[in-house]
Amino acid sequence: MTTVAAYAAPAAKAPLERTTIERRAVREFDVLIDIKFAGICHSDIHQVQEGWGEAIFPMVPGHEIAGIVSEVGPGVTRYKVGDRVGVGCMVDSCRECDNCKAGQEQYCVKGNVQTYNGIGKDGEPTYGGYSQKIVVDENFVVRIPDGLSLDVAAPLLCAGITLYSPLKRWNAGPGKKVAILGMGGLGHMGVKIAHALGAEVTVLSQSLRKKDDGLRLGADHYYATSDPKTFQELQATFDLIVSTVSAPLDFNAYLTLLKAEGVLVNVGAPEEPISLNLFSVIGGGKTLAGSMIGGIPETQEMLDFCAAHGIGSEIELIEASEVNTAYERVQSSDVRYRFVIDTATI
Structure with a gap:
C-alpha cells in the first residue's frame, strides 16, 4: 500500500481538510496514476453534504481526474508508464450484466463502484481525485489525447461525458434546435459540444448575466427564463432540451418549449422531488428523460471528439487549500465555469 496526501471531509457538512489516505498496491490489471488535476463537480458538494442520502466518511471527493501513469500491473495491456489518462465517476462494475457488456457500465444492474463514496469489490471504501495518486483497474481508465491539456481535460471526465452522451443519443446535429438549460459547469460544456455537433444552440439561463460567454462558446441564441415572455416566444421551438439544473424546476413550463415528439432530458440531479402534470408529456407526444454520465467506450469517444474539435x-x-472557498462559490454560481485543483498543491 502507498500513503498519499489528500483533502477529505471528515464528516457530513464539515469543511475539507488535508489528510493522508492509503492506496492499494498495484494488482495484475491495475494502473497507478499520478494525479495532476482534479475538477470540482457540484456532485462533490451534494455528497459531502449528504444531499443525496447517507454517505461514507471520511470522504475524499473528486471524479474528474487527469494524470500520468506511473506504474502498471503485469497484466495491463492498454497503458504504459508515461501515458496521459483520466478517470471519471466509476472505477468498477459487475462486468457481467447486459448493460456492462454493452459498454454502459454506468447502468450496471448490480451497481457500479463509484470513484469515491463507494465500496470496492474488496470491501474497502473508495477515495477520489482530491489526492496525489489513485489506483484503478485499466478497464476503467481512459486515454486523454495529446491535443487536450490535462487541466482543461479533467472536467470532461464528468461534465463532458454527462452532456455528450444525451446530445449524441438524441441526435443533436445539423437541422436540430437544441436548448441547454443552465449555463454552469455542465451547461457550458453542453453549449460547446452541441455547437460542434452542428446543432442550432440556445441557452436558457435564469438571467442574461452570462450571455456574452454563451455566445462566445457557441450558442446562437440566449434567453432569460426569469422573463415570462421567453416561454411565450419559444413555445414549440426545440427538438431537444438538456436540463443541467440541480434544483427543482417547473418542468410543465419547459415541456411547452418542445416541438411535438421533442425530448427534455435531465442530467441535473435535484435533491428534492419534482411535480409533473402528465398532460405536459401526453400532449404532443413528448418525452421527459434522464441520462447519467456515459459508459467507458463513450467516454473515450467523447475525449477524442473534444480533442478533434479543440474543446476543453x-x-x-x-x-x-482553496477548496472550501471554491465550494461556497459553486453554490453561489460564482465560477466560470469549473474549478480545477492543481494537485501538486495538496
Whole structure:
C-alpha cells in the first residue's frame, strides 16, 4: 500500500481538510496514476453534504481526474508508464450484466463502484481525485489525447461525458434546435459540444448575466427564463432540451418549449422531488428523460471528439487549500465555469 496526501471531509457538512489516505498496491490489471488535476463537480458538494442520502466518511471527493501513469500491473495491456489518462465517476462494475457488456457500465444492474463514496469489490471504501495518486483497474481508465491539456481535460471526465452522451443519443446535429438549460459547469460544456455537433444552440439561463460567454462558446441564441415572455416566444421551438439544473424546476413550463415528439432530458440531479402534470408529456407526444454520465467506450469517444474539435472546459485553476472557498462559490454560481485543483498543491 502507498500513503498519499489528500483533502477529505471528515464528516457530513464539515469543511475539507488535508489528510493522508492509503492506496492499494498495484494488482495484475491495475494502473497507478499520478494525479495532476482534479475538477470540482457540484456532485462533490451534494455528497459531502449528504444531499443525496447517507454517505461514507471520511470522504475524499473528486471524479474528474487527469494524470500520468506511473506504474502498471503485469497484466495491463492498454497503458504504459508515461501515458496521459483520466478517470471519471466509476472505477468498477459487475462486468457481467447486459448493460456492462454493452459498454454502459454506468447502468450496471448490480451497481457500479463509484470513484469515491463507494465500496470496492474488496470491501474497502473508495477515495477520489482530491489526492496525489489513485489506483484503478485499466478497464476503467481512459486515454486523454495529446491535443487536450490535462487541466482543461479533467472536467470532461464528468461534465463532458454527462452532456455528450444525451446530445449524441438524441441526435443533436445539423437541422436540430437544441436548448441547454443552465449555463454552469455542465451547461457550458453542453453549449460547446452541441455547437460542434452542428446543432442550432440556445441557452436558457435564469438571467442574461452570462450571455456574452454563451455566445462566445457557441450558442446562437440566449434567453432569460426569469422573463415570462421567453416561454411565450419559444413555445414549440426545440427538438431537444438538456436540463443541467440541480434544483427543482417547473418542468410543465419547459415541456411547452418542445416541438411535438421533442425530448427534455435531465442530467441535473435535484435533491428534492419534482411535480409533473402528465398532460405536459401526453400532449404532443413528448418525452421527459434522464441520462447519467456515459459508459467507458463513450467516454473515450467523447475525449477524442473534444480533442478533434479543440474543446476543453473553461476553468479556474486553484490550490487545494482553496477548496472550501471554491465550494461556497459553486453554490453561489460564482465560477466560470469549473474549478480545477492543481494537485501538486495538496
